[in-house]
Amino acid sequence: MGLRARAQSLQDEVKYAARDSIRYDLPKQMVYLFGGGTVHYQDMDLTADRIILDLGGEQVQAYGTRDSSGNKQGMPQFTQGG
Numbered sequence: 001m002g003l004r005a006r007a008q009s010l011q012d013e014v015k016y017a018a019r020d021s022i023r024y025d026l027p028k029q030m031v032y033l034f035g036g037g038t039v040h041y042q043d044m045d046l047t048a049d050r051i052i053l054d055l056g057g058e059q060v061q062a063y064g065t066r067d068s069s070g071n072k073q074g075m076p077q078f079t080q081g082g
Contacts, residue, residue: 015040016053029056036074037062043081049074 016022020035030052033039037051039060048062064075 012042014053016051030054045079046076048076
């Protein structure tokens with residue numbers, strides 16, 4: 001007898017935006033945020049230069065980038081509550 005893992009169901013709306021662009025992959029339930037992405041869920045906020053939302057798996061990945069001089073920019077910032 002095997003066990004099944006199930007994703008937790010989200011309790012609230014996930015709000016997201018990007019300064020540059022947003023790309024959707026509907027069959028895979030993925031959203032890609034480029035250039036100043038923000039994600040807000042309940043009391044949690046995430047900002048980063050590049051964010052990948054896996055809506056089906058309820059996971060998020062965030063990345064910074066480097067500018068033309070090689071300096072880090074848009075590094076992930078996560079806040080929860082106050």
